[in-house]
Amino acid sequence: MNRNTLWSLRLGFSGKEAQKIETLGLQKFLEQSFATKVDKKEPDLLVDSPKTKAELKAARQLMKTTDDEDAVKKILRKEIQVSQKLKEWWLEKMMDEAFPLREKMTCFWHNHFVSTYQKVKVNHWVFQHNQLLREQAFGNFKTLTKAVLKTNAMVRYLDNVDNRRDKINENLSRELLELFTLGIGNYTEEDIKNGAKGLAGLTIGETNANYRKLLENNDTITYFGKTGTFKADELVDIIFEQKAIPYFVTRKILKWFLYDKPSEELVTYYGDYFRKVNFELQPLLTKIFTEEYQKNISGSKIKDPLVYILQLKYELKIEKMNTRVLTFFLKQQGMDLFNQPNVKGWNGGNEWLSSQMYLQRNNVADLLCSGQPLNRRRKYMSDEMMDENSDTMLRVSIDFDANGTNKTIIAQLSERVLFQTDDSMQKDFEELLKYDFNPKSEGAENAVLRLFNTMVKLPEFQLI
Numbered sequence: 001m002n003r004n005t006l007w008s009l010r011l012g013f014s015g016k017e018a019q020k021i022e023t024l025g026l027q028k029f030l031e032q033s034f035a036t037k038v039d040k041k042e043p044d045l046l047v048d049s050p051k052t053k054a055e056l057k058a059a060r061q062l063m064k065t066t067d068d069e070d071a072v073k074k075i076l077r078k079e080i081q082v083s084q085k086l087k088e089w090w091l092e093k094m095m096d097e098a099f100p101l102r103e104k105m106t107c108f109w110h111n112h113f114v115s116t117y118q119k120v121k122v123n124h125w126v127f128q129h130n131q132l133l134r135e136q137a138f139g140n141f142k143t144l145t146k147a148v149l150k151t152n153a154m155v156r157y158l159d160n161v162d163n164r165r166d167k168i169n170e171n172l173s174r175e176l177l178e179l180f181t182l183g184i185g186n187y188t189e190e191d192i193k194n195g196a197k198g199l200a201g202l203t204i205g206e207t208n209a210n211y212r213k214l215l216e217n218n219d220t221i222t223y224f225g226k227t228g229t230f231k232a233d234e235l236v237d238i239i240f241e242q243k244a245i246p247y248f249v250t251r252k253i254l255k256w257f258l259y260d261k262p263s264e265e266l267v268t269y270y271g272d273y274f275r276k277v278n279f280e281l282q283p284l285l286t287k288i289f290t291e292e293y294q295k296n297i298s299g300s301k302i303k304d305p306l307v308y309i310l311q312l313k314y315e316l317k318i319e320k321m322n323t324r325v326l327t328f329f330l331k332q333q334g335m336d337l338f339n340q341p342n343v344k345g346w347n348g349g350n351e352w353l354s355s356q357m358y359l360q361r362n363n364v365a366d367l368l369c370s371g372q373p374l375n376r377r378r379k380y381m382s383d384e385m386m387d388e389n390s391d392t393m394l395r396v397s398i399d400f401d402a403n404g405t406n407k408t409i410i411a412q413l414s415e416r417v418l419f420q421t422d423d424s425m426q427k428d429f430e431e432l433l434k435y436d437f438n439p440k441s442e443g444a445e446n447a448v449l450r451l452f453n454t455m456v457k458l459p460e461f462q463l464i
Helices: 003-010 018-024 026-034 053-065 069-096 101-112 123-135 141-149 152-157 171-181 189-199 232-239 245-257 264-276 281-293 305-315 323-332 349-353 355-369 406-417 423-432 444-456
Strands: 221-223 226-228
Touching (some): 003 018, 003 281, 018 026, 026 101, 026 281, 069 101, 069 305, 069 323, 101 123, 123 141, 123 152, 141 152, 141 171, 141 232, 171 189, 171 232, 189 221, 189 232, 245 264, 245 281, 264 281, 305 323, 305 355, 305 406, 305 444, 323 355, 349 355, 355 444, 406 423, 406 444
Antiparallel strands (some): 221 226
């Protein structure tokens, strides 16, 4: 695979930035990616959703007191529909961004600081949480960790609303150590218990979570050997003094972008640097990407469902794709946005490519390469993916050298979409696109599309 295409996939969701990487060079491409501005405007889809505690309380009170079951169902159905539209809104951002690295990093944090709509139940809080991850995607890890702890979404998702001085709940305290910062084996159960005391009373506020005096615990505690009365910020400060702190998230960053199984040498090397730059993400990412760019590391990672489907969309030049259908495809592939299976998030790696998921991918490739929308055949896609546009054919086309030969066209496509080919593959490709293939003939593009369809159903296409 062409190196610029490879890194366009790694730093985004398709190959469309490959030309920019080649023209600008990776360093300048990264600089422009880091400099992207965040649109702070709340999407219109949230205009009627409850935003304040008072609005939420009023909506819940209405559902409790009304005898109109249809009205209650309508309110609940509306918020579920908004949550679906929020997924579509985010997908559109991923597809539209000229420099998609910020959205790629937002998705990383989304899977690190997990907070799902199914548990939180308030779309506005879910959006606030997502927007925080976007705004601080390239910022400071410690600063981001402190801010995440104070989101309404997180205190609801990890049950800190039930953590009070007379009834301690350890969920947020445990995951802060196990899944957000240090990883298993780098803390004690006593640290979890005392951390929970420090977090007691941190509960839902009007815009962000805050402490309620009647619920907080002001006992003197010992946390990682330090004794005092600590609250959320102080707890995080102490955590970031621990020896293991840079390596857990560095390993996850390497797994998200580059390697399903990063070596411990790389984790230590970049983790040490992360500590050196005081947990600033931009210099860490710059160092990782520019140094690993120099290596031949293609084929080291299985494409996640987002990269898989958006690469197909780009290569087939599909301008309009039903985002609702895309969200259901992602759900079937185990990458449901705003709805990870648990607080650990998506595991990735081999779990992206079970036999069932591989079959789904190949079925989707068949449909798209023939111009059929994903919801065309019920046997391939779930009933919920059917909609009023189910019979609308897609316009698909593919770039190839109209002045080339069968071998040059095969080489061109292979270079663009496959990380590795061999003699056996070449023979198979030449059986499809024979030596006397005329790229200017009627139906030539259909023949190239059949070749492309064969390529993207290979195991080698699933890797980057």
